[in-house]
Amino acid sequence: MWLLLNPDLTINTYINEPRDIKIDGISHPKNIFTLWNDDELNGIRLYKIVRGAAYDPILMECVKTEYRKAGKVYEEVHTLKKRPEAKPRENETLKMLKDSLALCTSRMDELTKAITELESAQVKQK
16 A cells, blocks of 8 residues: 655555556656655655554454554554443344243243142042
8 A cells, every 4th residue: 555645745646556547747657656666656755655563353443543654654644532331232033032031931930730620630530
């Protein structure tokens, strides 16, 4: 990844992959990105980007990305914000299973009570 800077050294374009490019009226083939050294690229205001520190996008949110000159390259710097903790959501299948289990449990209690009553009735008959 590279940055193309304007003559006033502000960022003009972010370049994700090598491509043919025209700078100051001069066309350059895409292989300059791999064949030229940093000094040659910097001479036409192209700067390599050094990726910033990795972060977990589930836990952190990138609220701002900046590029800071670090010698012959630009460093990618992220401003991160901790994401609020997600409240666990009960999926519908799990909820349905829990409801079914509760229903089965209450029916089991009713069935146990009925069996106990039948057994008591049989004991009284003897």
